[in-house]
Each structure stands twice: as structure tokens, then as C-alpha cells.
Amino acid sequence: MRDDALDILRGLCALGVVFIHTTFWSGGSYVPQAVQSLSLLIDVPAFFFIAGMALAYSKAPNPLPALWKLIFYFGVCIAIYDLCVSIDTKHISFMNTAAAITLHGFSTNALPVLGGSYWFVPVFCVAMIAGALIISFVRVPLALLASFALGLYIAAFFGIFSWQGSFLGVGLQYLVFYTALIVLGYYFIRSQRQRLIIIACASVGVGGFAMLIILHSSGSLAHLPSIFDLQAHKFPVSLPYVLASCASLAGLLVVYVALAKRGGGGGS
Numbered sequence: 001m002r003d004d005a006l007d008i009l010r011g012l013c014a015l016g017v018v019f020i021h022t023t024f025w026s027g028g029s030y031v032p033q034a035v036q037s038l039s040l041l042i043d044v045p046a047f048f049f050i051a052g053m054a055l056a057y058s059k060a061p062n063p064l065p066a067l068w069k070l071i072f073y074f075g076v077c078i079a080i081y082d083l084c085v086s087i088d089t090k091h092i093s094f095m096n097t098a099a100a101i102t103l104h105g106f107s108t109n110a111l112p113v114l115g116g117s118y119w120f121v122p123v124f125c126v127a128m129i130a131g132a133l134i135i136s137f138v139r140v141p142l143a144l145l146a147s148f149a150l151g152l153y154i155a156a157f158f159g160i161f162s163w164q165g166s167f168l169g170v171g172l173q174y175l176v177f178y179t180a181l182i183v184l185g186y187y188f189i190r191s192q193r194q195r196l197i198i199i200a201c202a203s204v205g206v207g208g209f210a211m212l213i214i215l216h217s218s219g220s221l222a223h224l225p226s227i228f229d230l231q232a233h234k235f236p237v238s239l240p241y242v243l244a245s246c247a248s249l250a251g252l253l254v255v256y257v258a259l260a261k262r263g264g265g266g267g268s
Helices: 004-026 033-039 044-055 064-089 095-101 112-116 120-137 142-157 172-190 194-218 230-234 239-264
Strands: none
Touching (some): 004 239, 064 095, 064 112, 120 172, 142 172, 142 194
């Protein structure tokens, strides 16, 4: 089943990523930090949520075909890069390609945006696998799952909890957030209470960030990076980035539901 509204949402998010790369890479030397942070409101989290929504249209949540395609296409891009560099330097090397297809880090000095964006691939692959396992085998109320994940980021932000460990090479600080988004996206499509999920995302995002602003104004968070510097809270994932992503995601879902009601997809 093709969901046209979901395809439009993908397109909007793709434009958002182009905007991010423009502000941080080509415009990094002159774009104000406030604009850079605003650009992160439509960012990677939306793609993870959309990936979960897409899983809901399959008979069984099997992400492997999509993951193989992602690794293959990214590997082809890196292979073309390696070939060009090999021709230019007259030294044949496809080490970057080998690292890419085995989900290892690498650097592309001649085209830094390529290597700098690769972090997404292993995180996406592992989060999709973890999300599919949770959807298939864990029977926990969605609200409880979301509250548990949010609680971990609140506890970590205020120093009550410390992130440690990894799963398949991806740190839990990244994995918990992005896996939760995939699971939420899956159940958003399957749910008959889509409006309630949107309201919850908006309330958590806007209300939570407003509380952080109050704490920031009082000086209670002076020892931490500014809550308005979303890039600092994206790597690694921290509470301000989580809350800002929830708020922006609610806006995107309002657009999705509106498009679906006009006959473009599966919103209810």
C-alpha cells in the first residue's frame, strides 16, 4: 500500500536535511548559531519516525531489505569517491568503501560532508533492528515505553543517570532515542488515536522545553551547554534535542494527518 502523504512528508524532511547541511557545512562560517539550531528542528529524528511509519505497512516488521539498500547505495557513493581520489592521487585505495559497507567510521577529507554524515547509517541500521525486535516481541503499552525513554534522558540531563554501554556498536544514548522514534512511528500508523499522540508529542516538546528555558534563565543550567545550542545536544543525544524534536515532530504529524484526510494517505 502506497501512502502518498508519507511520501510528501519524506520530501519535506529531505529538504530539511539539505537546509541543515547548508547551514552547518557550506554556510558554517557565516550562518548564525540561532539559524543553525532552528534548522535542526526538522532533522534525523523525523526520518526515524517515518521509517517506523513505513514499517507499519508491511505484513511483518522486517527492516533488512531497506537496510541492505541503504548500505549498498551509500557504499556506491563512497566507492565513487574512492575512485576519484585514487585517480587524482594515482594511489588506488578503497579502504573508505570497505569501512562504509561494514558500518565502520571513515574520513573523506576531499568531501567532508560525506564522511561527516555517515554516522547516520550504522545508527539507523541498529535502531531499525532493535525497533523491529521490540515491535515483534515486546508487549508494553506505548505510553509506558515512551515515558521510560524520556525518563532516561531527563535523569541523564540532571546527572541522576549516566549513559553506558552499546548495542551492536551503537551507544545507548543514541540508540534509545532513535529506536523509540521508530516504535512510535510504527504504532502511530496502527493507532486509532493519532490525534492524542500528536498532542502528547507537542505537550512534551513545548512544555518540557519551556521548563528548561525557565531553569536556564535562573542559572540552574549554567554548567551545561546552552539549551539553545541544539547541535551540542545532538552529539551525543541529550534532553534539549529530544524535546525540540518532539515539538517539531508534532508539527510534521499535523501536516501528515491533514494530507491524509485530503486523500493522500493513511491518516485517521
